[in-house]
Amino acid sequence: MTRILGVLGLLIVLYALLIESNPAAGSSRNLMYVANIQGRYGVVTLAAALVIIVGGIDLSIGSVVGCSAVMFGVLMEEGVHPFAAVGWTLLFGVQVGLVNGLLITKLRLQPFLVTLCGMFIYRGEARLIGGVVSPAQVIDEHPHFEHSLNTLTYLLIGKNEKGALVFPAMFILLLVLAVVIGFFLHRTAYGRYWYAIGHNELAAKYAGVNVDRQRTIVYVICSMLASLGGILLFLDSSTIQADSAGAGLELYAILGAVLGGCSLRGGEGTAIGMVLGAMVLPVLETLVSFRGLKNNVIPAVIGLTLLVGTIVDELIRRRSRVHR
Amino acid sequence: MPPLRPQVTGASIRLQVTGARKQFPGVLALDGVSITLAVGEVLAVVGENGAGKSTLMKIVAGVYDSDAGEIQLDGQPVRFKTPGEAIRAGVSLIHQELNLAENLTVTDNLFLGRELTTGGGLRILNRREMSARASELLSRVGLPASRAFARVETLPPGEKQLVEVARALGMDVRVLIMDEPTSSLTQKETERLYEVIDALKSTGVSILYISHRLAEVKRVADRVCVLRDGRNAGELAKADITHDNMVRFMVGRDLKQFYPKVHRKGVGGAPVLSARELLFRGGPTTPASFEVRSGEILGMAGLVGAGRTELSEAIFGVRHITGGEILLDGKPLRVRSPRDAIAAGILLVPEDRRLHGLVLPESVGFNLSLPSLDRLASWFGVRVGAERELHRDWIARLRVKTPSSAQPAALLSGGNQQKVVYGKWLARNPKVLILDEPTRGVDVGAKAEIYALIDELAGRGVAVWMITSDMEELLGMADRVVVMHEGHIAGELSGETLTEEAVMQLATGGKRT
Numbered sequence A: 001m002t003r004i005l006g007v008l009g010l011l012i013v014l015y016a017l018l019i020e021s022n023p024a025a026g027s028s029r030n031l032m033y034v035a036n037i038q039g040r041y042g043v044v045t046l047a048a049a050l051v052i053i054v055g056g057i058d059l060s061i062g063s064v065v066g067c068s069a070v071m072f073g074v075l076m077e078e079g080v081h082p083f084a085a086v087g088w089t090l091l092f093g094v095q096v097g098l099v100n101g102l103l104i105t106k107l108r109l110q111p112f113l114v115t116l117c118g119m120f121i122y123r124g125e126a127r128l129i130g131g132v133v134s135p136a137q138v139i140d141e142h143p144h145f146e147h148s149l150n151t152l153t154y155l156l157i158g159k160n161e162k163g164a165l166v167f168p169a170m171f172i173l174l175l176v177l178a179v180v181i182g183f184f185l186h187r188t189a190y191g192r193y194w195y196a197i198g199h200n201e202l203a204a205k206y207a208g209v210n211v212d213r214q215r216t217i218v219y220v221i222c223s224m225l226a227s228l229g230g231i232l233l234f235l236d237s238s239t240i241q242a243d244s245a246g247a248g249l250e251l252y253a254i255l256g257a258v259l260g261g262c263s264l265r266g267g268e269g270t271a272i273g274m275v276l277g278a279m280v281l282p283v284l285e286t287l288v289s290f291r292g293l294k295n296n297v298i299p300a301v302i303g304l305t306l307l308v309g310t311i312v313d314e315l316i317r318r319r320s321r322v323h324r
Numbered sequence B: 001m002p003p004l005r006p007q008v009t010g011a012s013i014r015l016q017v018t019g020a021r022k023q024f025p026g027v028l029a030l031d032g033v034s035i036t037l038a039v040g041e042v043l044a045v046v047g048e049n050g051a052g053k054s055t056l057m058k059i060v061a062g063v064y065d066s067d068a069g070e071i072q073l074d075g076q077p078v079r080f081k082t083p084g085e086a087i088r089a090g091v092s093l094i095h096q097e098l099n100l101a102e103n104l105t106v107t108d109n110l111f112l113g114r115e116l117t118t119g120g121g122l123r124i125l126n127r128r129e130m131s132a133r134a135s136e137l138l139s140r141v142g143l144p145a146s147r148a149f150a151r152v153e154t155l156p157p158g159e160k161q162l163v164e165v166a167r168a169l170g171m172d173v174r175v176l177i178m179d180e181p182t183s184s185l186t187q188k189e190t191e192r193l194y195e196v197i198d199a200l201k202s203t204g205v206s207i208l209y210i211s212h213r214l215a216e217v218k219r220v221a222d223r224v225c226v227l228r229d230g231r232n233a234g235e236l237a238k239a240d241i242t243h244d245n246m247v248r249f250m251v252g253r254d255l256k257q258f259y260p261k262v263h264r265k266g267v268g269g270a271p272v273l274s275a276r277e278l279l280f281r282g283g284p285t286t287p288a289s290f291e292v293r294s295g296e297i298l299g300m301a302g303l304v305g306a307g308r309t310e311l312s313e314a315i316f317g318v319r320h321i322t323g324g325e326i327l328l329d330g331k332p333l334r335v336r337s338p339r340d341a342i343a344a345g346i347l348l349v350p351e352d353r354r355l356h357g358l359v360l361p362e363s364v365g366f367n368l369s370l371p372s373l374d375r376l377a378s379w380f381g382v383r384v385g386a387e388r389e390l391h392r393d394w395i396a397r398l399r400v401k402t403p404s405s406a407q408p409a410a411l412l413s414g415g416n417q418q419k420v421v422y423g424k425w426l427a428r429n430p431k432v433l434i435l436d437e438p439t440r441g442v443d444v445g446a447k448a449e450i451y452a453l454i455d456e457l458a459g460r461g462v463a464v465w466m467i468t469s470d471m472e473e474l475l476g477m478a479d480r481v482v483v484m485h486e487g488h489i490a491g492e493l494s495g496e497t498l499t500e501e502a503v504m505q506l507a508t509g510g511k512r513t
């Protein structure tokens, strides 16, 4: 609870600073634009957070996002209908998650290592299957896909056929996904298992929970969300570069999850927290650019803000523990 | 000599294990053990640390697979591959080490793995139904219904243990296995557990009960099965269950002088450690004053949660001291961290060995050397010879059952882990030795050795401060007793005034008579 209030406070401060920095920054157009980016970050934050709750970590998220984006484009270039391509790409995510999950549960390999290897493998795969892809290229080669592709872009990204943002579809998508995931986390038996596994695997095992299966399921959900993130990235970009698309995203996702109250020790985190945590970075980035700071200070500002946030959070938590 | 292995007669047989065998790397934990359990019977399984009790129970409950042997449940041969299978077949195990998901609420834990749900495959939690059942289960073990919504981590150890019992009650049990269920319970909670056991028995539940407290075994067991070195060492029918019979089977010899007072003079010398009006963060508001003298064993009694551990932690530098002072040999001592305490010669053997006492994944040898590395070190790294000597010495002196000093501590049986914690600190020649529940989970043979060791240390002038909830141990070992009640020191007893009644009276908040 205190954790949620913490990020909420941070968000309010950031938004206040943003709106006050520049009238353009506070315009509803700009806020909608920021919200949409928050949505895209949020999808992968949910992915990272779920894995963190069961006591794992997924470093392959960024590469899976990149690889999925490229794959989505290549499939359509090869003549696969956009809707079918969405299905195939999500299936790719399922396969990645299954491999990660089985290696971690059946061979008892460490999540950090397995997904670190995945990070290289899927980046490599992205480069193998295609260098540069873009929606324009797809439409060039298959003009009859234009309508379907535009529909997808409108529904998932909220941009009309001219490329103008009409409504923050990705943010709405995030909210829908968060509600579904929150339902599973907080209202069903599966959620109980995930929290229990993350905190004390033995307790779950001895209670008769099929720990391996639950863990694998979570990795599958995680990678599938990452693939969805890849599809969003493709639809929202003018071009996708196989060697950079989504790179480093896993770290942003993990940061978002932690800011939102997930403990890297596992067994902790809420759906609301994940959404709020995911909202921080995009606001911060926009704020930095509106304050007229150069783009290349962004990483440092982000790092510092997060560090301060973490310290304040820890102090608050210590205090509340003493007074209990 | 009592008759060997009396047969179960009359009642029908619930569980039969024949020839169970289990080989761990380097350790043959079970070498053909057989037990029989009748319907509605309580069979106590006793034996020294590492005798194989927990391993046998884990095989029955589907945690381990046996290498050989057969299990029959109500006449049907069974072989459980997972704990889940065993639970569904009606075999539940309450583990020696607590196994709760502490981040979840009590209710969540009570129903973990068999939640009451609606919505088919969606498995939506039926919270109302679960909290109703939860309060009923909790009342059966004597916990207030309000605990149902508490996060488990906020409960004291005794209550956690009762939650585990309540959880087992909620399952349709045919065989309930309790591995040292009372080791963290207070007297009152233990009584409550006995009542639960009696009630279960009358409904036909069969119980396997492991304990190192022989008085307790005498109270609850219908029959006793003694294990030694992974084999059946004998069985005792109800009428033959006596302390001496059990000990004879367990250790294969008679134990004399269980509570030795050989090396001590009986009265302490000069005060070594004194606390004056001590206050500490997170502690009670009443300051505590007491002293521990050289060459004596000061026993500290009180109910679980009376604040004894907290007080010892304050003096050991774990808790921040906010008022008063600590004197060591009459001189003020500032303790800001355990490092300061250790440097001054104050050592603490903690209550929770898994949490504070051992680096579990590391070897026995690693753990034994850890506090003494400064003395083992030379310019060329740790002196291998001296280190090996230290390992050999303490493994032998405490009779730690381990294939070698390279065995990971996590793989030792509970009691043997405790012995390693001892060896680790005793190797340092302390000035003040604080022992928090020194023999919890330790078998009689090892207990006798630990007592002898403590006596010897006190005889050498070490000031021993022993926190214990075991009344027998307190009366048997302590020269002087300080009783705590709800955070403050309720009184001091020694000599004539030191009786069980007096201790209980002070511990429960009564006046001294």
Ligand SMILES: Nc1ncnc2c1ncn2[C@@H]1O[C@H](COP(=O)(O)OP(=O)(O)OP(=O)(O)O)[C@@H](O)[C@H]1O
Residues within 6 Å of the ligand: B024, B025, B027, B028, B029, B047, B048, B049, B050, B051, B052, B053, B054, B055, B056, B096, B401, B402, B411, B412, B413, B414, B415, B416, B441, B443
């Ligand atoms: N997973 C394991 N791997 C290797 N050795 C093990 C393992 N579990 C137990 N052992 C060894 O098997 C033997 C029997 O252990 P077990 O835990 O059954 O003893 P116990 O009778 O329950 O003792 P205690 O009273 O101390 O709890 C011990 O020597 C122990 O070190």
Ligand SMILES: [Mg+2]
Residues within 6 Å of the ligand: B053, B054, B055, B096, B179, B413, B414
């Ligand atoms: Mg045991």
